Amino acid sequence: MKDEVTREERVAGLKGMGCSRKRVEDARFTQGKGNYVDDIKLPGMLHGDFVRSPYAHARIKSINSDAAMALPGVTAVLTAKDLEPLNLHWMPTLAGDKQMVLADGKVLFQGQEVAFVVASDRYVAADAVELVEVEYEELEVLVDPFKSLQSDVVLREDLVAKDGSIPNGAHGPRKHHNHIFTWEAGEEEATNQVIDNADVVAESEMYYHRTHPCPLETCGSVASMDKVNGKLTLWGTFQAPHVVRTVASLLSGIEEHNIRVVSPDIGGGFGNKVGVYPGYVCSIVASIVTGVPVKWVEDRMENLMSTAFARDYWMKGKISATKEGKITGLHCHVTADHGAFDACADPTKFPAGFMNICTGSYDIPVAYLGVDGVYTNKAPGGVSYRCSFRVTEAVYFIERMIEVLAIELNMDPAELRSINFIKKEQFPYTAALGWEYDSGDYQTAWDKALEAVDYIGLRAEQAERVEAFKRGETRKVMGIGLSFFTEIVGAGPVKNCDILGMGMFDSCEIRIHPTGSAVARLGTISQGQGHATTFAQILATEIGLSAESITIEEGDTDTAPYGLGTYGSRSTPVAGAAAAMAGRKIRAKAQMIAAYLLEVHDNDVEFDVDRFVVKGAPERFKTMKEIAYAAYNQAIPGLEPGLEAVSYYDPPNMTYPFGAYVCVMDIDVDTGVPEIRRFYALDDCGTRINPMVIEGQIHGGLTEALAVALGQEIAYDDMGNVKTGTLMDFFLPTAWEVPNYETDFTVTPSPHHPIGAKGVGESPHVGGVPCFSNAVQDAFRPFGNRHTNMPHDHWRIWQTANQLGMHD
Ligand code: MCN
Ligand code: CUM
Structure with a gap:
């Protein structure tokens, strides 16, 4: 049979991986036909x-x-x-x-x-x-976790024994009746020793304020x-x-x-x-x-x-380095305000989530992390808002520590990062606090980002601006916000990740219909991420049927296979892998059917885009549609009828996406209003399934990062009244505040994921918050700023300028 269609056209017709396929779910959402x-x-x-x-x-x-x-x-x-x-x-x-x-x-x-x-x-x-x-x-009300740990007031009377003693909690001994847990990683003594004997030490205390994802629904x-x-x-x-x-x-x-x-x-979940x-x-x-x-x-x-808030972490850090800027040690202590009940949705063994990724993208030989969870009179929660289980806090912490260390060393913060990156050849890399990073090429991404924004030119412009400000020629200062982040997503190996005892695998079940269309069901659930579009693309490439012919179903426990759901950007790393594996099972059976139909041995046919072809005889083939039909209509010796597969996937490791972000900001010191001139975001999430969906995820995550860094907060007064309980007071950015984001990418596949993909849903938030915050802080660095806490709303920015004597 002669094929009229070129191979390229066949590939394009699949709308498989790498295609910016339009989101199929949007037809109903944009017409008000969603079913909430x-x-x-x-x-x-x-x-x-x-x-x-x-x-x-x-x-x-x-x-x-x-x-x-x-x-x-x-x-x-x-x-x-x-x-x-x-x-x-x-x-x-x-x-x-x-x-x-x-x-x-x-x-x-x-x-x-x-x-x-x-x-x-x-x-x-x-x-x-x-x-x-x-x-x-x-x-008496306790809203300050430090006071709570000193207070005689017992918040959780149910957690104090009759004799007044304090029984252990779910994560070990408790030091005080308002204390929840202590969680430690790394080596404290060795870390202290390195820091005590270091050439240069930078210290900082920072508060990552309480906020809330506020989904539309x-x-x-x-x-x-x-x-x-x-x-x-x-x-x-x-x-x-x-x-x-x-x-x-x-x-x-x-x-x-x-x-x-x-x-x-x-209508949006974001962990809430x-x-x-x-x-x-x-x-x-x-x-x-x-x-x-x-x-x-x-x-x-x-x-x-x-409902579940986010963050509320009081972090205290010490970082040491040689005079040349090589980091030698990192010490971090967190006082974590969990509110009235510890209702964080972390995997069981990680009461502070994956905060122990706080060594970031840097090769730090020795480190220590200690976290104390505390009860206060606030709403419970803590793990939500594109957080990858507290990775937002970890990345903010290390990216602020880097900036403070750069000040201490009087060194350019971009160069300081370069000096300390984990090098490409060091992967898989085991960090001081235990995680094994799967793959990365940080320097390439960093160089690409700095070049794209003309970093050297920006620094020269900033220096000129400082001089102009000092001469009284302008009232605007300029900040260059940098951040380089490493995410950890895809919980996770069942051996160390569970929720309430349920191992964190995920699943996909595929059923091919006789006419060559299919339904696939997964254990995850989209809240806006576009799963109906993108999972079909994975399957299209794996099984050779067009994504348009594959229905994705999630969220009905009567039909979908058991899975742990969607959060921690785990859908692609875990359910996406299950989809690929189930697809390969389909393909394996299809190969046997094709060989039978073509009257050759199983090994004499090979998969090509949408068909099995006899090796060396490309004109002899059976398309996947023909194979599907045969699966139901032909008695094939040794094979059951039908074409179905299921996969339960337990990932061998997490995936470690990364990215390089730069924000350029002008700040009016008299009004405290920041204007974002430019925001450049380079993301590496390994193999990219749908570039347009990825871009949408990045725009959304960056906008939420802008919100958190520049104004959003769940604030309480001393009586425990929520001061920001309505959208009059709780800042939600609109098109007015949001800049035109420039997105870019590199591709470093995950070596252990069947299609090399890493998650991306939370990356822009994780990397975005420190980038916006660093831009504000960098603008004031030439005037003596070391660290100011978020949210950098107009009033706080004005105060910073005022405290630095810029209104005199
Ligand atoms: N994707 C891709 N190529 C990759 C990685 C991802 O094309 N290499 C696509 C995926 O196919 C998927 C989307 O990007 O359509 C996000 O995938 P992933 O990173 O695996 O994240 P999840 O699907 O598990 O989504 C969870 C993540 C989290 S934890 C929060 S919080 C968040 C986020 O997604 N909540 C969201 N993004 C959100 N976006 C919307 N619109 N609404 C939310 O509630
Ligand atoms: Cu931590 S927010 Mo998301 O994991 O659903």
């Missing part, structure tokens, strides 16, 4: 709403729900007392702690769930919430208990639907096969939707109690005040 939790409307459905605590720390004297129950349309008001007989008034957190579902005796943060009102509609429920009378007795769930069949269906904003099913089963006693958890479309919230539990209980479906959807203020 709040779009789920079931017959007879009731609506829940929470009575929340106005106080940050108070004893509950009484709850009176008579007036609320008297309101027409109100079905039930649940309190901890109602949940206690079911043993559901507390629930386990993903960090091995436990958390009140509804306030049990006292409240520990403003906005904490006190009672759950169930009514005929959302508005009646909200009115009834106002009618529930709760009598509180205020207690808030958290919510709809529970429907079918008592006749004993089946519970739960729709919700879940980044890890299978884990939710397992937890729901363990908590409720309903057998796992009788629970179906569905994540429909999700990994944890299990009281609202989910209450909607389940309410549906069991009332026998009808119950919906719970939080409002914006509830989302900002009570």
Whole structure:
């Protein structure tokens, strides 16, 4: 048979890996046809709403729900007392702690769930919430983790033994009743010795403030208990639907096969939707109690005040070097404010996430990290917002330490980085704090970035600007923000990563239909990352069917294979690998079918784009479509009919994407307003599946980084009131503040990933925050600045200028 189509055209027709295929999910999103939790409307459905605590720390004297129950349309008001007989008034957190579902005796943060009102509609429920009378007795509030560790006030009375002693926590001994854990990595004595004897030592203290991912869609769930069949269906904003099913089963006693958890479309997760919230539990209980479906959807203020926050790390560092700038040692201590319950969603063995990647991209011979987790009267959480499990904090820490060391050495910070990079030939590289970096070529990326922005020219311009400022010719200073980051994503090897005991593998199941189209289901779930588009591209290249003919399904536990979900940029490293492996199983069977049809030996055919070809006889082939048809319609000796495969993939290692970012900023010292002149972002995520999706991820992550660095904060007053609980006060950047990002890349494949791909979803945030912050700090460096804390809002920038005497 003669082929009319060229090989290039066949490759292009697949829309496989490397193709900037348009996102297939956007057709419904841009037309308002998405299907979100709040779009789920079931017959007879009731609506829940929470009575929340106005106080940050108070004893509950009484709850009176008579007036609320008297309101027409109100079905039930649940309190901890109602949940206690079911043993559901507390629930386990993903960090091995436990958390009140509804306030049990006292409240520990403003906005904490006190009672759950169930009514005929959302508005009646909200009115009834106002009618529930709760009598509180205020207690002393602790919002400062350092004071909390000194205070006699016991926050978690449930974690103190009757004799007053302090039992161990999930991560070992606790030093104080408000202490959660101490976590250490590296060698403290050896590190101290190196630092004590070093030529040059730089020290810095920095606060990575508390913030919140604030996804456009808030958290919510709809529970429907079918008592006749004993089946519970739960729709919700879940980044890890299978884990939710397992937890729901363990908590409720309903057998796992009788629970179906569905994540429909999700309007942004960013880690905010990994944890299990009281609202989910209450909607389940309410549906069991009332026998009808119950919906719970939080409002914006509830989302900002009570669901998983991000960061809140107080970091103290020492870094030592030779006079020539070779780093010799790094010491880091963190006081980690986890709020009222330790509800971080880290893998079990990592109570401070992967903070021990804080040696960054540098070859540092010896290091130590110590983290103390602390309870305070704030909302629980900590691991969210494109964080790769605390890697945001780690990269911010090391990229600030590098800048401070450069000041100490009176050296250019770009050169200091170059001197200390882990070299290409050192990979796989084992860092002082234990991680084995899979691959990297940092110097090449760095040189490309510096050249692209004309770094030397920028420094010359900056020096001129400083002189002009001193002569009184301008009121604007110029900052050049640098950051080089190494990410660690793809949790993870089951041997050291689990969540609540569940190993962190992931999965893909492929079913090829007779006419040569396919459905593939995975254990992950997209919240906007474009999985329906990109996973199909991996499969297109692996199995030779066009991405347009492959449907990707995620998020329904009745159909998708078990997987640990989407966070920590693990979808590509883990589920993406499972997809490739399952695709290869399909291909292996297809090869046998092709050989049979072509009447040659299995080894005499080879895969070529979309077909199997007889070696040395390219005119003899069978396309994958023909093979799929034959799989269902021909009796092939020794082979079962059908063409399906499943893979559960346990990665041998994490993947280590990296990047080089430069931000050029002009700052008006009289208004404190920064203007971003240029932002250049080079990312290396190994093999690139969809360059356009990658670019979208980078634009989004950088914009969120801009937000965090330049203004966004969840701030509390001394009484524990959230000062930034609405979008009037919580800064969300708009097109107005966002610059025109320039993106660039290098490609250093992961040696252990089947297609060489590394994750990218969190990279721009991880590298972006230090880059924006360094730009602000660099602008003031010639005037004596060493370090100022984020967020660099206009007022704080103005203050920095003022303190440096620039308004005199
Ligand atoms: N990709 C690619 N080539 C690569 C790596 C990734 O084309 N070498 C594509 C992937 O196919 C996928 C996207 O980039 O479509 C992101 O992939 P990955 O880095 O594997 O991250 P995940 O899919 O696991 O997404 C999680 C990550 C996290 S943890 C947060 S937080 C975050 C982020 O994604 N939340 C997001 N990006 C987000 N983007 C949107 N729109 N919404 C969120 O909630
Ligand atoms: Cu840490 S935010 Mo993402 O891992 O969902």
